[in-house]
Amino acid sequence: MREFILKANKAITSGDVNLKDLPGxxxxxxxxxxxxxxxxxxxxDLRRDTVFYSVHYGNPSPPVALKFMGSELKRVSPDERGIAIFIKKALEKEHLSIWKESTPGIYHAKKEFRDIILERNKxxxxxxxxHKDGKPIEELFNPAQYKKDVVFVLGDHMGIGEEDENFLDEIGAERVSISPLELHANHCIVIVHNIMDKIECLHVSNNIN
Ligand SMILES: C[S@@+](CC[C@H](N)C(=O)[O-])C[C@H]1O[C@@H](n2cnc3c(N)ncnc32)[C@H](O)[C@@H]1O
Incomplete structure (x- = not known):
């Protein structure tokens, strides 16, 4: 399973989503x-072996966490507006400390970014x-030491902030870099998938031959 946890520092936490003004x-x-x-x-097709979390810290009532399960998603299309409609539906619900399903494969809860990371860690x-200045990904992942269950944490346009960086250091999270350049969060996800896909393919074919 590949999991991604995004800290969305300013993302809205109510269903008051204006589909014509997603960035503002x-x-x-x-x-x-x-x-x-x-x-x-x-x-x-869809990547069914992926789970994506976004933890929203914008107004009016942070935090709200959303969980998307690739194995269960239905009717969602790849365009931003289509995805935003499903997020709006999830944000309109009442959020409890446990995950509740909003639409197939999309869950919502009142959970902190750190709690989700700690749950995965446990x-x-x-x-x-x-992180741009982490260890090059090629040094951490290769077909011989293939890791199937991995969790990647990333920030939005503001990053994750110093306190959460310290928290990740304390729990022993490893910083991993995929480029010497600062990239957009969604591009990081595509690149990580691409690298992991190639390693998984080599791992599988090495084990077959
Ligand atoms: C647009 S960047 C954030 C820039 C922000 N100014 C900051 O200080 O972190 C979004 C996220 O993508 C990830 N990221 C960006 N470039 C990366 C790289 N070269 N290697 C690994 N992760 C990267 C980081 O998790 C970062 O928080």
């Missing part, structure tokens, strides 16, 4: 939608923090 009044909800699209959509999953 919705607190860069356009960015969240692009990340969802990059996390799941292949040409004419499940024994290795946490990687996507």
């Amino acid at each position: 009044s919705c607190g860069r909800l356009d960015l969240v939608c692009r990340c969802v699209s990059s996390a799941f959509f292949l040409s004419h 499940e024994g999953k290795k946490i990687f923090y996507l």
